[in-house]
Amino acid sequence: MNPILLSRRAFATGVLVSAGAAYAAKSATPTPATIVERIQRTCAERGVEWQKETVDTFKIGPVDTPVTGVISTFMATIAVMRKAVALGASFIVSHEPIFYNHLDDTNALQADPVYQAKVRFATQHGLTVWRFHDHWHKIKPEPMSSASIEELGWARYLDNGSEGFRRTFTRPETTLRAVAEEIANRYPSASVRVIGRPDLPVRRIVNIGHGVNDVVKAFAIGDIAIAPEVREWDSAELTRDVVMLHANKGLILIAHERGEEGGMKLCSEWLTRLVPEVAVVYINSGEPFTALSA
Amino acid sequence: MPQNVGFGQVYEDIGMKVGDVLETLSSRLGWKADTPLEGLLAGSADIVVSGISTCAMPSVDVVRRTIAAKRNVILCDGHPFYLYDTYWSGLPGLQETIDKLPETAVKRRMIEDAGIAVIRVHSAWQAAQPASAAQSLARALKMPAVKGSAGQDFVVCDIPATSVAQLAQHIQGDGKRLIGNRDWPVSRVAIIPAMATPARLGDALRDQAVDAVIAGEVIEWEGGPYMIDVQGTGRKCALLLIGFANSLDPDATALAQWAKGNFPNIPVDVLHNRSDFIWSVKGPSV
Numbered sequence: 001m002n003p004i005l006l007s008r009r010a011f012a013t014g015v016l017v018s019a020g021a022a023y024a025a026k027s028a029t030p031t032p033a034t035i036v037e038r039i040q041r042t043c044a045e046r047g048v049e050w051q052k053e054t055v056d057t058f059k060i061g062p063v064d065t066p067v068t069g070v071i072s073t074f075m076a077t078i079a080v081m082r083k084a085v086a087l088g089a090s091f092i093v094s095h096e097p098i099f100y101n102h103l104d105d106t107n108a109l110q111a112d113p114v115y116q117a118k119v120r121f122a123t124q125h126g127l128t129v130w131r132f133h134d135h136w137h138k139i140k141p142e143p144m145s146s147a148s149i150e151e152l153g154w155a156r157y158l159d160n161g162s163e164g165f166r167r168t169f170t171r172p173e174t175t176l177r178a179v180a181e182e183i184a185n186r187y188p189s190a191s192v193r194v195i196g197r198p199d200l201p202v203r204r205i206v207n208i209g210h211g212v213n214d215v216v217k218a219f220a221i222g223d224i225a226i227a228p229e230v231r232e233w234d235s236a237e238l239t240r241d242v243v244m245l246h247a248n249k250g251l252i253l254i255a256h257e258r259g260e261e262g263g264m265k266l267c268s269e270w271l272t273r274l275v276p277e278v279a280v281v282y283i284n285s286g287e288p289f290t291a292l293s294a
Numbered sequence: 295m296p297q298n299v300g301f302g303q304v305y306e307d308i309g310m311k312v313g314d315v316l317e318t319l320s321s322r323l324g325w326k327a328d329t330p331l332e333g334l335l336a337g338s339a340d341i342v343v344s345g346i347s348t349c350a351m352p353s354v355d356v357v358r359r360t361i362a363a364k365r366n367v368i369l370c371d372g373h374p375f376y377l378y379d380t381y382w383s384g385l386p387g388l389q390e391t392i393d394k395l396p397e398t399a400v401k402r403r404m405i406e407d408a409g410i411a412v413i414r415v416h417s418a419w420q421a422a423q424p425a426s427a428a429q430s431l432a433r434a435l436k437m438p439a440v441k442g443s444a445g446q447d448f449v450v451c452d453i454p455a456t457s458v459a460q461l462a463q464h465i466q467g468d469g470k471r472l473i474g475n476r477d478w479p480v481s482r483v484a485i486i487p488a489m490a491t492p493a494r495l496g497d498a499l500r501d502q503a504v505d506a507v508i509a510g511e512v513i514e515w516e517g518g519p520y521m522i523d524v525q526g527t528g529r530k531c532a533l534l535l536i537g538f539a540n541s542l543d544p545d546a547t548a549l550a551q552w553a554k555g556n557f558p559n560i561p562v563d564v565l566h567n568r569s570d571f572i573w574s575v576k577g578p579s580v
Contacts, residue, residue, distance in 0.1 A: 008441045028443035077519055078526030100492040100520045112496050114520060117527045150369035177575065184577035193469045212376055213391045220394070229514045233378035233489075235349055240571045242397045244354040253572075256514040288518050289471040289535070292462040 009130075023246050029066035029277055032058065032091050034127045038274050039132070048138045056135055059098050060119065061128030067091040070280040072268035074261045076129050078118050085125045092129045093271065095136065095264050104131070135268060137165060143270075145207060147262030152186045157205075166214065168222060169205040176200040176224060176250040183226070189258045191289035195239040196224065196250025212238055215251065224250040226257025255287050310560060312411040313339035315367060316347075317557055325418035331377050332418070336402070337411030340522065343367050345561035348550040350542040352412055354401055356565045361408045363563055367434045368412045369549055371419065371542050373503060374405065378416075425449060426547040427487040434544035435465065437483060441498070448486045455481045458532045459504060465508070467540050469572030473512075473521045474532030480506040487541040489513070490533070492520040499531065506532045510541030540569045 036058075040050050059076075069089030073080050076094035081243075084092055097104045099115060109115035122129065136143060142165050149155055149167070157169035177198035184192040206222035208214035212234035218225035219242065220247040227235065230253065261284060268282035316334060319325035327333055345365030351372035360368055368374075376392055393397055405412060410566045414480060419426070428449040432439045439449035455460075459476035461483070467473040483506045484498035490509035498504060498560055512518040521533040543566050550564040 075515070075519055082526070094516045096519070098519075100516050100523075102515060108493065112492070114496070114523050114527060118523055180394065184575045188577040190577050191471050191574070192577065193471075193572050195572050198573075211382070211385060211388075213388055215383060216391050216395045231379070231382055231513075232511050233372065234376040235571065236383065236537075237372060237378075237539065238376045238392070238395070238398075240351075240567075241354040241401055242395070243571070245397045245400055247397055257549045261461045287516065288473050288522055290476070291576060292459070292470040292472050292476070292534075293468055293574065 003059055023084055030275060031064050031066060032061070032130060033063040033250075035067065035070065035091065035271075035275055036063075036130055039271075042274060043135050043139070044052065046139055048135050051134060054134045055103060056131050056133055057104075058106050059094070059129045059131060060091075060122050063128060065128075066290070067128075067275075067278055069278050070268075070271055071283050072264050072271055072280065073283045074257050074264045077285060078121060080283050080285050081118070081121055081125070081127055084127065084231070087279075087281055087283075089279070089281060090126055090128060092127060093132050093258060093264075093267065094129055095131070095133055095267075096133060098129050105201070128155040128285075132267065134200065136263070144260045144263030144264050146208075147266045148259055151262045165207070165209060167207045169204060169207075171205070173201055173203050176202055177226065178202075179205065180252050183252060183254060185252070187258045190193050190287060191255050191258075191291045193253040193291065194250065195236060196243050197254075200224070200248055200250050210256075211235075215239065219247070219249045223248065224252060226252045226254065226294065229256035255289050257285060260286055261285065261287075303467055310343045310557070311339060312337060312341045312343060312367060312413070313559070313569070315411075315413065317357045319413070319415060319418065322556055323415065323418045323422050323552075325415060328509050329417050331373055331383060332414045332416055335374055335414050336405045337366075337409065341366060341409055343411075343557075343560055345563065346550075346557065347563050347565045348546045348549075348553060349565045349567065350546050351539045351567055353567055354404070355407075355567065357401065357404055357410065359565050360410060360563075361404075365561065365563060366408065366410050368410060369553060370412065371413055371545070371549075372414045373395070373399070373414055374412045383488060385491060410537050413569050415549070420447070423548070423552075426548045427542055428485045430545040430548045431487050432485050435485075435508070439485075446497070448484055448494060448500070450501060450504060451483045451485060453483055455479060458534065461506060461508075462534055465534070465536055465570040467536055467572075469537050469540075469570075469574055470537040472505075472532060473518065473535075475530070476527060476532075478505065478530045478532050480532070482506075483508055486510075487545070488538060490517040490521075490535075492517055495520055495524070495533075499529075504531060506534060507540075508534045508536060510538040511535060536568070537572060539567055543567055543569070 070091040071084045075096040076098045157171040159168045202223045204222040206218035230278045272280040346367045347360040352370040352374040424447040437451035482503045486509040489509045553562045
């Protein structure tokens with residue numbers, strides 16, 4: 001097995017089996033606060049020290065009441081909250097923010113009816129939401145890309161030594177369109193977008209983050225970059241120009257959610273062993289977009 | 295022969311310089327020289343203006359067409375070297391990283407060799423004419439704007455009853471995306487060009503009759519989930535994303551009209567970018 005790519009099963013079972021056994025011996029139902037303490041302790045055991053400044057904090061709800069069930073999801077939208085309530089779960093671990101900005105700053109939202117409806121729903125149903133973003137990305141092997149590679153079936157293409165969120169792949173030559181269609185079929189995704197010549201030959205692929213700096217670095221070493229969300233005003237414009245100048249490069253844009261949803265399924269398996277006292281369920285928050293042709 | 299262009303300013307027919315353009319932008323549009331990432335981003339104030347191109351994004355294609363048309367000033371919303379936004383462009387060393395890309399050097403050299411000045415007017419234009427981009431996009435989509443108030447940066451349009459899918463077919467470009475259901479009915483559309491933030495979406499959706507929004511782009515942890523939660527409350531209001539650049543492109547015409555009014559003796563062209571540079575593929579769930 002590629003040491004940088006741990007399989008889903010190995011990831012979930014190998015890492016936390018001892019912790020799970022220890023926690024199972026405890027009879028008291030855990031609270032959100034105690035579950036987060038377990039996560040923090042386990043992260044520390046994995047070499048991930050808890051940061052003082054982090055978005056991995058409680059966003060809403062009581063932290064000291066017994067948990068009836070745990071949900072792992074990419075994003076705790078109102079729809080996900082409804083499903084959590086239907087499943088009888090009271091604690092949601094959400095990878096992304098719930099109040100529409102990275103810091104979940106709600107000052108500007110106090111009069112917003114959507115924000116108010118979300119708070120009202122969560123409060124009425126006793127939901128607690130905690131974000132697991134910064135430290136989850138720091139776990140090795142990086143869970144989001146590990147899950148994504150498994151979903152795509154690209155482990156065999158992974159370059160030796162390629163680790164972290166941004167990974168590189170080398171594969172038999174294909175085309176930009178073929179790679180885009182493969183991604184759309186494997187995730188699956190209804191909103192894969194592409195900049196570049198459809199017949200562009202592709203051998204080396206680079207997974208990137210959200211910044212235009214990543215696009216530049218990817219173009220320096222690969223034929224194409226795959227981005228789970230970039231800003232169009234920089235990355236798309238840069239790629240438009242690169243293609244216009246006849247460089248053999250391309251950019252595949254996938255929904256942020258598609259690129260990371262699998263990682264939160266992996267997280268549910270991780271949490272199942274960490275919180276054996278209650279059910280842990282993964283809820284697919286769903287691809288937000290559908291592509292529409294002219 | 296000197297021409298009086300109003301407000302006491304006098305330009306030579308031949309001999310107006312980029313510095314004069316900047317002075318006019320300052321006095322009549324409120325452009326401030328210290329605006330980060332804006333203003334004169336390529337070329338010098340001493341360049342004698344042969345003609346002006348306006349565009350949303352100063353792409354390589356726009357630069358080439360400007361050269362072909364023998365113009366040498368580009369007025370634009372976007373940044374020629376991809377530093378659009380102060381927050382997103384704040385990463386230390388980003389400009390240096392972008393400059394390492396060979397194609398950036400080619401574009402820079404193309405601009406320099408042709409003696410072109412690129413002047414970015416994003417903030418000043420937006421502040422002076424907040425609804426201009428929305429009105430321009432509404433006009434391009436042949437949707438008459440029915441509502442608007444001072445300072446508002448979106449417009450609302452009533453259209454004959456249709457569906458989201460049919461509305462989408464009315465809009466050019468292959469890279470469009472939808473949040474919502476393609477079968478939902480639509481009769482009142484809010485138009486929010488460029489980035490649809492939660493605040494802008496919230497403002498537009500105060501009108502409960504709005505059942506679709508046409509915007510450029512969303513950040514997928516900001517405007518995207520905001521719209522998903524709008525729908526989560528039970529409101530059947532779709533968000534149609536047509537692309538950041540595509541949504542701003544029609545406003546190049548309004549900028550050209552402003553330029554023609556303020557530089558009456560200088561040729562002014564509108565250069566629209568192609569709308570199909572992003573294409574999409576469909577997965578099995580479509």
